[in-house]
Amino acid sequence: MFPAAGLALTGLLALSEPTRTVGLTLPARIILVALNVWLPLAICLAASRWVMTSTAARLLPYWLWLSLIGVAAAWISTPAFVALEGWLQPLDLDGGPPGSDPSLRSFLQDWPSEAWEAGRVVVPVWLMLNLAVRWSRPAVIGVEAAAGGRPGFLARLPGRLGDDIISVRAEQHYVQVETTLGGELLFCGFGSAVHELTTQGAHGMAIHRSHWVAWPHVAEIYTVGSEVRCRLKSGQTVPISRRRVREAREAFDAFRSLPARTA
Structure with a gap:
């Protein structure tokens, strides 16, 4: 389900021309959108698999783990997002020149705000995908299931x-x-x-x-x-x-x- 959702999101966003892809050709837009979709998704899947197959899984509630994983994926992905934007040079609708390339110092200062913007999308989408997976498997027995006093x-x-x-x-x-x-x-x-x-x-x-x-x-x-x-x-x-x-x-x-x- 996750790969299918990633493909659907990539196609939808590429065709809708989000603000941060204005001025790009369709192929360039697809590349930028694909990175914004698949990089955090890959990080989320890898991190959640690591967490859920370790003893750390029982330290925090399941959905809190997923939220934290989404935040981490947004934070880690941000440098790649910014670097690819600098290379593809979309129009800067905030008033800067096309393809403006901020200094490393400037980027480090802006990293928290850039990560916050990414997280506002990554975390809800990641949680909704997991909800969809859970709802699509009605036969799955939840953590609250119990049977007559068995240990x-x-x-x-x-x-x-x-x-x-x-x-x-x-x-x-x-x-x-x-x-x-x-x-x-x-x-x-x-x-x-x-x-x-x-x-x-x-x-x-x-x-x-x-x-x-x-x-x-x-x-x-x-x-x-x-x-x-x-x-x-x-x-x-x-x-x-x-x-x-x-x-x-x-x-x-x-x-x-x-x-x-x-x-």
């Missing part, structure tokens, strides 16, 4: 899925949970999911920043070329981050050494 992460799962979790996979602001009875997409950060699973004592580990697996459902850890992977008993394979290979092997070996009744 920790299990409280998020609908009862029909049982409590035998096979794996959890990060999906942007959601997690895809697979159990022996089926799968479900949950509105939850991956970092929060891993924290809750660890707290409730689940036998498993986040072997990758986007994948958590339950040891009872792991068949083997093996090497293919330079990659180390985890094969589940269902046949699915999951990558293991290089920095987590040793820890994953040790944890899996320790689990297999446990008495069979604890598996």
Whole structure:
């Protein structure tokens, strides 16, 4: 959905000729508009994925995180916006000469105000896109979902899925949970999911920043070329981050050494 929204915004803005693109040809206008749309969008997507797959996700409310990410994207993108405007030289409707190129000192002084102007667009659009994504997925279970006294992460799962979790996979602001009875997409950060699973004592580990697996459902850890992977008993394979290979092997070996009744 995000790529489609980016393309739609780029086309709409390029054809409507915003104030800061006055005097530019259509190709130049498309270039400037595309940077203004895709750079903050790329930063927002990358930052939100990093946040939602880390333990930082549980430190602040979800929508506050998204707002802060939008502000940061606007602030970081501003120098690129200004630099491209200086190169393309649109008309300055504030009275300056076309393509006026302010000094570095002047730009640094104006950066907060330029970032504020960008943020007034970036943050609302980013939040609306995320609202649209959430509304377009009516089957997603929200963070408030709970099931009859089940502990920790299990409280998020609908009862029909049982409590035998096979794996959890990060999906942007959601997690895809697979159990022996089926799968479900949950509105939850991956970092929060891993924290809750660890707290409730689940036998498993986040072997990758986007994948958590339950040891009872792991068949083997093996090497293919330079990659180390985890094969589940269902046949699915999951990558293991290089920095987590040793820890994953040790944890899996320790689990297999446990008495069979604890598996």
